[in-house]
Amino acid sequence: MTPRVLHLPQYGYTALIYASYKGHEGCVRLLLEAEAIEVNATEDIDDVTALHIAVRFGYPAIAKRLLEGCADPTLRTKDGKTALDDARRNGKSEVVALLSEPRWYPAEVAEKMAADKAAAEKAAAERAATEGMECSFWFVHADSLRRAWKPSLPMMQTLRTQEPHRLVQKTIGFVEGISGAYKNILVVSHRWETPTDPDPTGAQALAVQAYLKAHPEIDAVWFDFSSMPQGRNKTLSESAEFKEMLPNINLLYLTCSVLILMDRSYMNRFWTQFEAYLSMRAITSDGLTNARDPQARVTIMTLHGLPALQGNVLLLEWSNKTPEEAHAILAGQDVIVTNQSDKDIQLAKLKVLNERAQRAYARSLDA
Numbered sequence: 001m002t003p004r005v006l007h008l009p010q011y012g013y014t015a016l017i018y019a020s021y022k023g024h025e026g027c028v029r030l031l032l033e034a035e036a037i038e039v040n041a042t043e044d045i046d047d048v049t050a051l052h053i054a055v056r057f058g059y060p061a062i063a064k065r066l067l068e069g070c071a072d073p074t075l076r077t078k079d080g081k082t083a084l085d086d087a088r089r090n091g092k093s094e095v096v097a098l099l100s101e102p103r104w105y106p107a108e109v110a111e112k113m114a115a116d117k118a119a120a121e122k123a124a125a126e127r128a129a130t131e132g133m134e135c136s137f138w139f140v141h142a143d144s145l146r147r148a149w150k151p152s153l154p155m156m157q158t159l160r161t162q163e164p165h166r167l168v169q170k171t172i173g174f175v176e177g178i179s180g181a182y183k184n185i186l187v188v189s190h191r192w193e194t195p196t197d198p199d200p201t202g203a204q205a206l207a208v209q210a211y212l213k214a215h216p217e218i219d220a221v222w223f224d225f226s227s228m229p230q231g232r233n234k235t236l237s238e239s240a241e242f243k244e245m246l247p248n249i250n251l252l253y254l255t256c257s258v259l260i261l262m263d264r265s266y267m268n269r270f271w272t273q274f275e276a277y278l279s280m281r282a283i284t285s286d287g288l289t290n291a292r293d294p295q296a297r298v299t300i301m302t303l304h305g306l307p308a309l310q311g312n313v314l315l316l317e318w319s320n321k322t323p324e325e326a327h328a329i330l331a332g333q334d335v336i337v338t339n340q341s342d343k344d345i346q347l348a349k350l351k352v353l354n355e356r357a358q359r360a361y362a363r364s365l366d367a
Contacts, residue, residue, distance in 0.1 A: 040070075042075075140221045145209050187256045247346075
């Protein structure tokens with residue numbers, strides 16, 4: 001019986017394919033030592049080789065032996081898949097790494113693979129250098145609130161369909177923010193008072209209006225409910241917008257003027273505390289540092305009968321925390337969040353914000 005014998009005639013398996021299918025590395029080694037072996041022989045139905053089979057079933061040691069035995073990784077099945085395609089599709093990371101080595105390929109293929117890898121690494125480096133450095137957001141025209149007889153901050157989709165003239169899109173950048181370019185933009189930090197409506201009584205809108213009347217220099221307002229698509233019925237484009245903006249919200253609280261609307265539950269919530277911490281930071285060559293005047297960009301207004309002195313408690317809590325201390329506090333189980341994924345995303349971002357702030361500061365000096 002030669003190594004070419006078919007063990008399963010109905011499928012046309014060779015001995016080498018069958019041994020690879022069963023994961024018998026010893027048998028594969030012995031078969032590869034036979035002079036008559038056809039390492040690139042295919043079965044009769046899908047044109048898969050022993051290498052395809054080893055890859056599909058996640059046998060990196062067998063795949064390596066086959067490659068060392070001159071298995072051709074460029075061969076394709078009837079549906080056009082190489083062994084590397086199969087490895088990627090099946091999530092076999094170790095096999096993907098093995099098959100991505102240029103040494104298994106003809107010179108011209110290896111050269112292209114090396115060039116593609118270099119291009120991918122360059123693109124990844126460029127993305128890493130710019131990631132989180134700027135993002136486009138939607139804002140409400142300040143005058144539409146300042147001059148309103150009864151100010152309102154409706155859901156963004158409502159504004160888009162009924163009052164689109166009230167919305168304006170602006171790009172917020174780390175570098176420009178360091179120079180104070182966004183002092184005329186107000187970002188509101190507030191607690192949602194119900195799961196579907198953050199301001200059912202209109203008290204928050206009235207507070208924002210009062211601030212705007214006292215600060216005529218403000219020309220745009222960011223209020224999450226009105227500035228980001230809401231609800232579970234977002235369109236595909238709205239979902240894409242939301243996913244782009246959510247992880248970059250830190251840019252707003254680090255670079256714009258901030259109005260904190262503080263009620264009795266403000267100190268218990270993740271988002272509000274995270275926003276308060278960011279708003280009391282300065283960006284320097286050392287990264288995120290405590291602002292000399294924690295109220296330089298921040299105004300605290302208390303709502304629903306909360307004594308104004310409670311604002312001092314908030315300042316005391318967050319005005320002198322390092323990024324590491326802030327992370328430890330915000331990660332606590334007693335810090336409540338509606339969507340745990342939001343907390344996970346922002347805590348991960350906080351870990352890299354300090355280094356990103358240093359990079360932004362260095363770039364601002366060259367601007």
